[in-house]
Amino acid sequence: MSVVGLDIGSISAKIAVARNRGVDVIANEVSNRATPSLVGFGPKSRYLGETAKTQEISNLKNTVTSLTRLAGRPFNDPDIQIEQEFISAPLVNINGQVGAEVSYLGQKTQFTATQLMAMFLTRVKQTASAELRLPVSDIVMGCPAWYTDAQRRSMIDAADIAGLKLLRLINDSTAVALGYGITKLDLPAPEEKPRRVAFVDIGNSNYTCSIVEFVKGQLSVKSTAWDRHFGGRNLDKALVDHFAKEFKEKFKIDITTNPKAKVRVAAACEKMKKVLSANANAPINIESLMNDVDVKGFLKREEFEELIKPLLDRVTIPLERALADAKLKIEDIDGVEMVGGCTRVPSIKNAVQQFFKKQLSFTLNQDEACARGAAFSCAILSPAFRVRDFSVHDIVNYPIEFTWEKSPDIPDEDTSLTVFNKGNLMPSTKILTFYRKQPFDLEARYAKPETLPGKTSPWIGRFSVKGVKPDAKDDFMICKLKARVNLHGVLNIEQGYYVEEQEVEEPIPEKEGDKKDGDAMDTEAPKTRKVKKQVRKGDLPLSAGTASLDSSSKEAAAEKEQEMIMNDKLVHDTEDKKNELESFIYELRNKIDEQYAEFASDEEKEKIRKKCDESEDWLYDEGEDVTKAVYISKIEELRAIGGPVIQRYLDKLEEERQARVKKDEEAAAARKATEDAKRKAEEDKRKAEEDAKKPEDTEMKDADVPEVEETD
Incomplete structure (x- = not known):
């Protein structure tokens, strides 16, 4: 049985599994531990995760990100207009709920946020199944603590549509706290003063602070506060706005009019932000950004901090609210754990440290802490694993x-x-x-x-x-x-x-003293x-x-998802067969004059070359977009002509292999005979030496007996 924990962020997701007496964060098909939380659509199939990321810039209008920010939201929510700044695909109203309109299979198609989330969960399920080599069913997912009932139901419906059994939808900060506490062996006893830890989680789009109390075998969330529009993407946006203005003045180009250019600048600004976290300054260089113009720039960390000053002024607000809701003071906090990629920014770390007036702790993996905690929660809820008793009291x-x-x-x-x-x-x-x-x-x-x-x-x-x-x-x-x-x-x-x-x-309970002393037996009815x-x-x-979703809508969405999964698989298999045909053409053409040369007549060689040329011409002309069956038939046609030659070559290899085997067997038999003879000679020699060491016979012979004469 699978035990999977999932942390879905606005730009990437981490998948953790319980195995080998611990929790591992697994890598995806391209060996990345973070899978882009993107869903893209094309003329033939969908692009999920890594494949969506590789074609994002060339397919902006059909790629949807920030899936967790859309789940369960009404279209008229002002937050949706904010999300549209970060999502290139157009967001639309689908029965009052937000969705996206994309071009899929050559047609304009609308998908709800729940369907889009289910599509990404399908990718997660496939990744986990491939890694574990068994079907994945049970899962615990993290979600922002500020999620409402409607948003949580949207995530549950998405899991159902993707064929996953959601054991628990756990708040991100609670999952982090669980991952922290379950491995600690030095927590105070229940009757002692609890350890109070503030968990500060600042990711790409969310900022959350939770105050949690720990005793042995238990955690209790005392309060949670948040800023829903504070994260790495807001820092990136400040940089993008700055360089958009600079490039307009310096290079006379306006990236706001070119979505692809804006995405490329955003990617470069994200890298610059990471460089500035460890260095005093950082450059930016982008070749042929737009209108064949190369751009470059430079920024100091002090300038960056000035750009994000409005954000830095908000750092302490969730911390103050969390303490107030928990009815605690700063001196009551025993530790401050920092998680989330944005907590690497020095100015943010300094602001948090100055607020709590104590050293910050980074004992947890800043990017994977939530996924690990979710996997621990899944292991606790799953009957397949034995986990140390640890109860979670959320609020x-x-x-x-x-x-x-x-x-x-x-x-x-x-x-x-x-x-x-x-x-x-x-x-x-x-x-x-x-x-x-x-x-x-x-x-x-x-x-x-x-x-x-x-x-x-x-x-x-x-x-x-x-x-x-x-x-x-x-x-x-x-x-x-x-x-x-x-x-x-x-x-x-x-x-x-x-x-x-x-x-x-x-019965009325008797009071002490009602029963008379000396009564051996009470015969009175109670x-x-x-x-x-x-x-x-x-x-x-x-x-x-x-x-x-009602049961009929959910079943229809699940059927649609299965239909799209089968279509994706067919497209993938068709592409594999196309590649197989192309490889077979090149292989047969090259080997007919090399390995296969002595096994084919000139007539056969000419026939094979001609067929390879015809197949190649067809493949790059009419065969660019045909069905899987057509590619299979073309492969069979080539095999029908080249098969006899290939078989002769294989027969020759088999004969040589059999000859080698026979030779090896004969050599082995000769070695065995030589070893047996050598061993027998050694045994005979040893026996002779043993016989030579035996003592001489002490029995007296007749000649050795002295004669005795009798005398008178």
């Missing part, structure tokens, strides 16, 4: 309330209730009680819409409770609803049932009392309307 980041219509039978009834407050444990369950005589509906929504990202709708879902009716006495039915924020951070009403109040007798208890009587049917 609800937005307060959730339920609203309902007032019952006509209860005129003074409240119609709303905040059920999950900000900071409540997640997952957690609450029981709601309603007194009703007829079916009723209730809605879940976020209690403070102003805290949500962008202009996200506060609506979470509408739930209908069926089967409600008056009881036998025409009185209210007591309805109980089990509301739960689950492991994914998604709200559902999981169960509905009704109860009846019944009088039951229960005292009881009648109490009213609620007894569960039956279930109430529920129906829900949420931001999740």
Whole structure:
């Protein structure tokens, strides 16, 4: 069984797997540990991951990035207009949700953000399966802590469409904390003061700070704060804007009018940013940027820091908010762990260090910490692995309330209730009680819409409770609803049932001293009392309307995804057969005058050359875009002509091999005979030496016996 953790960033993703008694971040098909989180579309197939990156500049209008920034967002959200600055493909409105319009298979096609995410997850699944050499099913994915219910449901739907079983959708900062804590053997005991660590995660587009308490075998998230528009891409944009202005003045070119030029400058600025993190200055050089103009520039680190000063002024805001929400002071923090690629920028590190007034820690892998933590979470949830006991207590980041219509039978009834407050444990369950005589509906929504990202709708879902009716006495039915924020951070009403109040007798507990001393046996019946208890009587049917895809839409999307997977495979196989035909033509033409020369007559050679030329002409003319079957038939035609010659060559090689084998066997037999003879001679010699060392016979012979004469 596979155990996979996935960290999907706005520009790249890392895949971690549990194996060999640990967690490894695996490499993709081109040996990169980070896979570009891009989805591209072409006239024949899709481009996913690395292949999308290689054709991004030449196919800008059909390549979509920042997938996690689009998931579950309405099209009219102001944040979508911000994302369009970083996404070259046009974003469109698909039934109120954001999607992208691209040219796929020669036609204009629209895909929702959920479908685009599912496509990338398909690539992740294939990469992990190839590395593990077994089917991948179970997965834990990281997501930004500021994700709403709709965004989380979009990620869950995407995993379902891609054929993955999502065990948990874990907040990125929580995954990082898990990866930190589960390997620590020096955490305090539960009864001792917990270790408090601030995790500062600044990636390409998100900035998150989480305050987490650790004791042995457990972590508890106390608070999480964020800045959704602070990251590496914002630093890059400051550089791009600077050089766009400089190039316009210096070289008289305007890169804002040329998308490809702008992407090339952005890539160069990203490299410059990394160089400036370790050096005092850095150059920029781009050949033939646009209009055949070569550009170059130079920037000092001080100038760079001046360009990003508006961003640097915001560094401490999430830190202050996280401490305030956790009701802690700076001196209460025991350590500060920095993760995310953007934390390598010296000015950002200095700002964080000055705020906390302590040395920063970089013990975790800054790029892979989230993926590793997600893999640990997957191993904990999977029955296939035994992992050290470690519980994770995350929190609800937005307060959730339920609203309902007032019952006509209860005129003074409240119609709303905040059920999950900000900071409540997640997952957690609450029981709601309603007194009703007829079916009723209730809605879940976020209690403070102003805290949500962008202009996200506060609506979470509408739930209908069926089967409600008056009881036998025409009185209210007591309805109980089990509301739960689950492991994914998604709200559902999981169960509905009704109860009846019944009088039951229960024994009254005796107080100390009631029993008289000396009573050997108490013959008096125990005292009881009648109490009213609620007894569960039956279930109430529920129906829900949420931001999740309905089953039919999800099945249709899954079928569409499978269709595109099969098409991609067919295109890949067709390209392989085309390459096989091309290689076979060159191989046969070259070898007919070399290896195969002595095995073919002049007539056969001429026939093969002619067929190779015809096949080559066809391949580069009519054969550029044909079906897989046509390439296979062309290969078979060549094999039909060249096959007898190749077979003679192979037969000759086989004869030579058999001769070598026979010769080797004879040589081995001769060696064995020589060794046997040598061994026998050595044994005979050893035996003779042993016989020579035996003692002489001491028995007296007759001649050796002295004669004795008798005397008178």
